[in-house]
Amino acid sequence: xxxxxxxxxxxxxxxxxxxxxxxxxxxxxxxxxxxxxxxxxxxxxxxxxxxxxxxxxxxxxxxxxxxxxxxxxxxxxxxxxxxxxxxxxxxxxxxxxxxxxxxxxxxxxxxxxxxxxxxxxxxxxxxxxxxxxxxxxxxxxxxxxxxxxxxxxxxxxxxxxxxxxxxxxxxxxxxxxxxxxxxxxxxxxxxxxxxxxxxxxxxxxxxxxxxxxxxxxxxxxxxxxxxxxxxxxxxxxxxxxxxxxxxxxxxxxxxxxxxxxxxxxxxxxxxxxxxxxxxxxxxxxxxxxxxxxxxxxxxxxxxxxxxxxxxxxxxxxxxxxxxxxxxxxxxxx
Numbered sequence: 001x002x003x004x005x006x007x008x009x010x011x012x013x014x015x016x017x018x019x020x021x022x023x024x025x026x027x028x029x030x031x032x033x034x035x036x037x038x039x040x041x042x043x044x045x046x047x048x049x050x051x052x053x054x055x056x057x058x059x060x061x062x063x064x065x066x067x068x069x070x071x072x073x074x075x076x077x078x079x080x081x082x083x084x085x086x087x088x089x090x091x092x093x094x095x096x097x098x099x100x101x102x103x104x105x106x107x108x109x110x111x112x113x114x115x116x117x118x119x120x121x122x123x124x125x126x127x128x129x130x131x132x133x134x135x136x137x138x139x140x141x142x143x144x145x146x147x148x149x150x151x152x153x154x155x156x157x158x159x160x161x162x163x164x165x166x167x168x169x170x171x172x173x174x175x176x177x178x179x180x181x182x183x184x185x186x187x188x189x190x191x192x193x194x195x196x197x198x199x200x201x202x203x204x205x206x207x208x209x210x211x212x213x214x215x216x217x218x219x220x221x222x223x224x225x226x227x228x229x230x231x232x233x234x235x236x237x238x239x240x241x242x243x244x245x246x247x248x249x250x251x252x253x254x255x256x257x258x259x260x261x262x263x264x265x266x267x268x269x270x271x272x273x274x275x276x277x278x279x280x281x282x283x284x285x286x287x288x289x290x291x292x293x294x295x296x297x298x299x300x301x302x303x304x305x306x307x308x309x310x311x312x313x314x315x316x317x318x319x320x321x322x323x324x325x326x327x328x329x330x331x332x333x
Contacts, residue, residue: 015208037102071249149177
């Protein structure tokens with residue numbers, strides 16, 4: 001690690017572990033500015049189901065990369081990586097530390113590993129691909145991808161719609177397979193280099209020891225969203241008429257299940273059950289990412305017997321960890 005580089009902090013973890021609360025608490029002790037790393041929080045009008053911080057809090061403590069897209073628009077890991085890097089440069093120039101907080105692991109990975117020199121999204125091409133998928137299904141487009149980019153297709157499930165769409169889009173724009181562009185990245189370098197080329201990175205994850213406790217938190221949070229009238233929020237989106245379930249925004253956990261309920265596909269009770277189950281599956285995928293993540297410092301949010309730690313204790317553990325770096329010198333509160 002180059003000790004002359006500025007610092008940045010990744011604060012990761014599965015859903016419902018209190019990442020945002022910890023990030024806000026850290027601002028009282030560290031010269032940090034927050035950057036959201038969440039694929040749902042980028043969308044305007046998707047507030048309750050994404051657990052977006054309240055407007056009053058955002059006004060007092062700004063989070064970058066929140067409310068930057070309409071739900072009808074796509075937002076890729078590449079879009080995030082470029083915009084996050086731009087925000088990090090601004091924050092660093094102001095003499096502060098970028099604190100990237102969230103649970104979209106693909107976004108963190110795009111920053112950590114860098115990106116191939118791939119073209120920006122083309123809305124018309126993406127729309128055409130989505131329309132074809134609506135008529136013929138994503139497995140059909142997966143087969144089509146296999147004809148032009150077999151290496152990428154071999155890595156994707158036939159229903160992995162976003163990545164299939166992006167690979168086909170890149171091929172239509174450039175006439176070259178995405179896998180070929182990635183091989184060139186490995187050989188000649190990336191248009192967006194790994195974040196560790198520009199920053200000293202401290203990576204922290206809030207982790208559960210007792211999975212049952214996390215599942216309880218997820219269920220409570222989902223039911224709390226329903227009590228906040230999550231149904232009305234999604235109904236407003238549903239009634240717009242220009243949104244559909246194949247859009248990345250409407251594939252977000254909770255939104256997809258509520259959309260299915262509003263369209264009459266499932267009952268209300270099924271929506272609740274499936275929404276909670278889908279959120280638990282999301283947490284499981286996030287934990288799978290984190291178990292393999294390099295250079296990660298775990299901070300546990302509970303004990304092995306399922307006793308939940310209070311925010312003050314989690315904060316103290318985080319500050320102790322950061323005390324091993326020049327970021328935090330134990331200044332008084």
